[in-house]
Amino acid sequence: MAHGFEAEIPLAFTEEVKAKTDHLYPLVEKFVPRLEWELNAPIIARINDLKAEKNAVILAHNYMTPDIFFAVGDFRGDSLALAREAAETDAQMIVQAGVHFMAETSKILAPEKTVLIPSLEAGCSLASSITGADVRLLKERYPGIPVVTYVNTTADVKAETDICCTSSNAVQVVEHICAEWGTDSVILIPDQYLAKNVAAMTDKKVITWAGSCEVHEQFTPEDIREMRGGNPGVIVLAHPECPPDVLAEADFAGSTAAMSGYVKDNQPKNVVLITECSMSDNVAAENPEVNFVRPCNLCPHMKRITLEGILRCLETGEHEVTVDEDIRIKALAAVQRMIDLPKLGSDSNFAVGKTGDVVAVEHR
Secondary structure, eight states: OOOGGGGGSOOSOOHHHHHHHTTTHHHHTTTSOHHHHHHHHHHHHHHHHHHHHHTEEEEEETTSOHHHHHHTOSEEEOHHHHHHHHHHOOOSEEEEESOHHHHHHHHHHOTTSEEEOSOTTOOOTTGGGOOHHHHHHHHHHSTTOOEEEESSSOHHHHTTOSEEEOTTTHHHHHHHHHHHHTOSEEEEESBHHHHHHHHTTOSSEEEEESBOOTTGGGOOHHHHHHHHHHSTTOEEEEOTTSOHHHHTTOSEEOOHHHHHHHHHHHOOSEEEEESOHHHHHHHHHHOTTSEEEOOOOOOTTGGGOOHHHHHHHHHHOOSBOOOOHHHHHHHHHHHHHHHTSOOOSSOOOBOSSOOOOOSEEEOO
16 A cells, blocks of 8 residues: 555656755765665755755664665764754654664653654564563562663663663662662663673672673674684774673674774774674765774664655654653663763773673573
8 A cells, every 4th residue: 555655755756856955965875875865865955855844853763774864864873862862953853763761761861742653663682571560470489679771671670660771881880779778789781791791790699680782692702703804904893782702702792882992093904893784884974084893783673764764754743752650750760870970981891702791690
């Protein structure tokens, strides 16, 4: 069945479309063939026109494909950076080019704005691994222990937590909340691998949840060794959602922002990012002198966000994301406590070649 918006797409690569989009193509030409670009340019032009007409912005996560990331994204970065932009932008409409929990976080921080997501099927294996009811049960099992929740979670989970964290500040948040509560123990959920990697960086006792990212947990130490064997001298950067034995094989471990910063600052001759592979494309576009070895573990949820879907939601206003106000207020408190912490001079990077033990990995 045809959608009404399709009739408004100028499908031809006209001179008008060319004039509106030609300045964008150099940003993606290494990853998007010219023929494909000319098929997508009319959609890109229409999206950018609609943003101006509707006072809208697009928040593009690092895992978006380069055509979305560079050609229509107004703000680019990790989930928390995008949520902060959502709260600060003057735009009245936000389109989340990312997964559902990110759109919820934008709504938590910017309740007065209309937040849209191009696909309701853009979920997250990590976020779906735990519910608010699960957190309540954990607090019953471990009374008096603070709960730190990764931002890669749903609003109802954030609402049950004491403070949120990101992969870039998890160690800092754990140390802070334990000092504030006068305890040597913390519940860090839901990513068991992030928790284990944090445990290697602190003397606090860490209890976690049996959640994981289906992209990062696929990587193995053998993968890293094979990449080194085929690419002598390659620098390996890993995300802390990977298992600890993967980080043990890496040269550097840190958040998406930290990995991007490492490449920018060090300009390694050859590098591999052990994370979702569209990020490698986006970092490569910004560092043309660096050669990227590209393992390709795609996030199936992120890839549900397409140019066509972005256009559709801008045209129709479909897939608006809402959060119950009681949940929003509780979740906002946990996110705001994290935001209010003193900023680090740089991301807290993770130890490589070092493993940490958690006290328990809980599950339903």
